[in-house]
Amino acid sequence: MRLWFFIQEAFRALRRNGAPGIAAIVTTVVTMVLLGVLIPIVQTTQGKSEEVREQLLLKTFLYDDATSGEISSLRQTIGEIPHVKAVDFVSKTEALKILGERLDDPDVLKELNSNPLPASFNVKPDDAANLESIRVALTPPDEAGTPRPISPIIEEVKDSREEAQRIEQVTGAVKLVLTVITALLVAASLMLVGNTIRLSIYARRREVEVMRLVGATRWFVRWPFMIEGMVVGFAGGLLAILVLWLGKVTIVDPLSDTFALFAAQNTMSFTLLVAILFSAAIAVSAVGSGITLRRFLRV
Numbered sequence: 677m678r679l680w681f682f683i684q685e686a687f688r689a690l691r692r693n694g695a696p697g698i699a700a701i702v703t704t705v706v707t708m709v710l711l712g713v714l715i716p717i718v719q720t721t722q723g724k725s726e727e728v729r730e731q732l733l734l735k736t737f738l739y740d741d742a743t744s745g746e747i748s749s750l751r752q753t754i755g756e757i758p759h760v761k762a763v764d765f766v767s768k769t770e771a772l773k774i775l776g777e778r779l780d781d782p783d784v785l786k787e788l789n790s791n792p793l794p795a796s797f798n799v800k801p802d803d804a805a806n807l808e809s810i811r812v813a814l815t816p817p818d819e820a821g822t823p824r825p826i827s828p829i830i831e832e833v834k835d836s837r838e839e840a841q842r843i844e845q846v847t848g849a850v851k852l853v854l855t856v857i858t859a860l861l862v863a864a865s866l867m868l869v870g871n872t873i874r875l876s877i878y879a880r881r882r883e884v885e886v887m888r889l890v891g892a893t894r895w896f897v898r899w900p901f902m903i904e905g906m907v908v909g910f911a912g913g914l915l916a917i918l919v920l921w922l923g924k925v926t927i928v929d930p931l932s933d934t935f936a937l938f939a940a941q942n943t944m945s946f947t948l949l950v951a952i953l954f955s956a957a958i959a960v961s962a963v964g965s966g967i968t969l970r971r972f973l974r975v
Contacts, residue, residue, distance in 0.1 A: 687907070704912025704961065705919070707861045708953045712920040714861075715949060718854050725847040732807055734799040734835045736814060740768075742795070742829035750827045754799055757813045759806035764798040771796065794831060807835060862960060902962050909961030913954045920953075 736754070738747065747765065754763050766774070771793040776785050799814070801807050814833050815823035825833065887896070 687904075700908045700961070701912045701915070703864070704909055704957050705915045707864065707960075708913055708916030708957050709919050710861055711858060711956070712916065712949060712953050714854050714858055715952070718851055718858075721847045721850050721854070728847075729804040732801070732804045732835070734801075734807065734811060734814065734833055736797040736799060736830055737794045737832045737834070738796060738829050739831050740794060746827070746829045747795070750829060751797065753826065754797060754814070757810055759802050759810055760799060761802040762798075762800040764800070766796050766798060768793055768795050811835060862956075905961040905963075906958050909958040910954075912961070913957030916953060916957065917950050920950075 738750075751763055751765060754760060768791050772785065772791050775793065779785070799810060801810055811833060812823075813826070814830070815825050818824045825831075
């Protein structure tokens with residue numbers, strides 16, 4: 677009976693304050709839709725950053741006159757270096773084939789009189805942070821401090837750290853900006869829903885004071901307003917999920933086969949995203965209502 681009383685009071689307050697209630701619902705819809713778009717983008721950015729880190733490796737180029745015995749010996753030596761996860765040998769023929777696959781017009785390679793590409797080892801670290809230590813092990817400094825290869829058949833050692841660092845800087849900046857935007861959206865939603873409930877509470881402040889004076893507990897007074905906030909969050913979350921579902925069906929799904937970015941956004945299942953957004957909408961609205969009511973309960 678008490679729960680039914682709380683629910684009745686919440687809906688009665690919503691009917692009396694229709695315009696602020698609609699404004700709070702619209703605010704919740706906008707906030708949840710933006711969060712529903714930002715969460716997959718953050719996940720995609722994080723996934724791309726991890727993918728770049730996993731692709732980091734050292735390319736150890738060899739001289740053309742290296743014998744098979746020297747190559748085999750060097751491969752074993754590199755494999756024994758700490759933090760080396762894998763060592764893959766790429767012959768001159770394989771290197772030319774890979775280049776042909778990357779070119780828009782592979783027929784260009786037919787104009788070559790010989791294969792100019794060197795054989796190489798692709799040295800993959802167990803972690804991107806250990807890339808520098810492996811490089812130092814491959815080219816330790818001599819007495820003059822100049823890096824020298826550990827084998828005379830090594831021509832050059834290259835890595836893609838600079839490109840990876842630029843990519844990580846961009847993805848890091850994107851994640852930071854999106855995190856700040858998300859925090860601002862949640863804060864704005866809390867304040868707007870709280871202000872809506874504040875109008876309802878202010879209109880009934882005498883009623884609240886009387887209830888407190890006759891012995892009503894703080895939670896007895898607070899529950900109708902929190903339920904009012906939860907109803908606002910429920911309605912706003914439901915509408916936001918409907919908008920996101922329409923966007924997924926009409927935009928994301930048809931383009932996921934064509935654009936890798938849209939396909940990458942499927943890292944989180946839509947059902948899980950819906951559950952998170954729905955819970956967040958109700959929780960934010962309820963918390964905003966509870967926080968706003970505190971000052972009016974001090975009688």
